[in-house]
Amino acid sequence: DAMVIQNPRYQVTQFGKPVTLSCSQTLNHNVMYWYQQKSSQAPKLLFHYYDKDFNNEADTPDNFQSRRPNTSFCFLDIRSPGLGDAAMYLCATSRSITSGSTEQFFGPGTRLTVL
Amino acid sequence: GENVEQHPSTLSVQEGDSAVIKCTYSDSASNYFPWYKQELGKRPQLIIDIRSNVGEKKDQRIAVTLNKTAKHFSLHITETQPEDSAVYFCAASPNTNAGKSTFGDGTTLTVKP
Numbered sequence: 001d002a003m004v005i006q007n008p009r010y011q012v013t014q015f016g017k018p019v020t021l022s023c024s025q026t027l028n029h030n031v032m033y034w035y036q037q038k039s040s041q042a043p044k045l046l047f048h049y050y051d052k053d054f055n056n057e058a059d060t061p062d063n064f065q066s067r068r069p070n071t072s073f074c075f076l077d078i079r080s081p082g083l084g085d086a087a088m089y090l091c092a093t094s095r096s097i098t099s100g101s102t103e104q105f106f107g108p109g110t111r112l113t114v115l
Numbered sequence: 116g117e118n119v120e121q122h123p124s125t126l127s128v129q130e131g132d133s134a135v136i137k138c139t140y141s142d143s144a145s146n147y148f149p150w151y152k153q154e155l156g157k158r159p160q161l162i163i164d165i166r167s168n169v170g171e172k173k174d175q176r177i178a179v180t181l182n183k184t185a186k187h188f189s190l191h192i193t194e195t196q197p198e199d200s201a202v203y204f205c206a207a208s209p210n211t212n213a214g215k216s217t218f219g220d221g222t223t224l225t226v227k228p
Contacts, residue, residue: 033215042204042218043159055215090158102147102208104216106158 003027004107006091012113013081021076021110023091032074033104034066035090043090049074050096078112086114117142119207121219129227134192136222138205141186147208148181148188149216154201162203163190195226 005024013019023032031050035043047056049068063085065077078085091107118141128134140148146167151159165172165179165188172179176195181188192199202223206216 031215040221040223042220045215045217048215102216103149103161103164106160108158 004091004093004105006089006107006110008110009108010111010113012115013078014115015082016080019078019081019112021078021089021091021112023074023076023107024072025091025093025105026072027093027105028071029093029105030071030096031094031102032068033092033094034064034074034076035092036085037088037090037109046076081112081114083114086112088112117145117207117209117217119205119217119219121205121222123222124220125223125225127225127227128195130195130197132195134190134195134199134224134226136190136203136205136224137187138189138207138219139185139187140207140217142207142209143186144209145207147216148179149206149208150179150190151204151206151218152201153204153221159204192224195224197226197228200224200226 007022033048034046037043045057046060047066063079067075088109088111090109092104094102094104121138149164150162152162153159163174163177163179165181167183176193178191202221204221205219208216
């Protein structure tokens with residue numbers, strides 16, 4: 001009964017070669033988040049969608065883009081990956097605060113390697 | 116924006132002892148404070164959370180306390196077990212629709228058998 005699914009679990013790409021990471025959810029949550037987590041560090045929020053409204057964090061590089069074609073799916077596009085973009089990418093979902101709970105449910109993550 | 120500080124960064128305890136992790140936050144608008152446990156190579160998972168209208172919450176061996184005036188909250192784990200070994204993250208979330216959280220830098224807890 002997987003709730004937040006990420007594909008692929010492991011992605012290897014070459015320096016500068018675009019890559020897309022996928023996230024889907026079966027929870028019907030309004031909000032979807034993308035985090036970047038490097039080794040021994042806290043998850044760093046890149047952006048989030050509240051329904052179709054896109055919210056970018058101020059320090060998210062322009063290299064990172066996102067799409068949410070429907071409630072269930074959200075994509076992270078890295079246009080020209082650099083060596084510094086190698087990390088675990090975590091997708092998470094939550095209800096809106098009006099529901100009374102903003103607990104975030106995380107997917108298993110995609111580990112990105114840049115060669 | 117919100118700033119969350121977490122201490123200590125590493126914590127080693129003997130099995131059966133208690134462990135305490137402390138966090139402070141800066142934004143008085145934050146009103147939701149979750150704690151996540153992340154085992155090596157796995158996703159963060161919520162273990163307990165607290166809202167600003169509550170001062171303490173307990174779930175078996177885990178408890179969280181919140182001092183909203185001082186803007187700090189703490190995680191308490193009693194009777195620690197080796198399987199409690201993991202990285203623990205605190206977070207603070209403002210009263211906005213999305214409820215996005217700012218994470219602390221994490222505490223690596225090691226429970227020695």
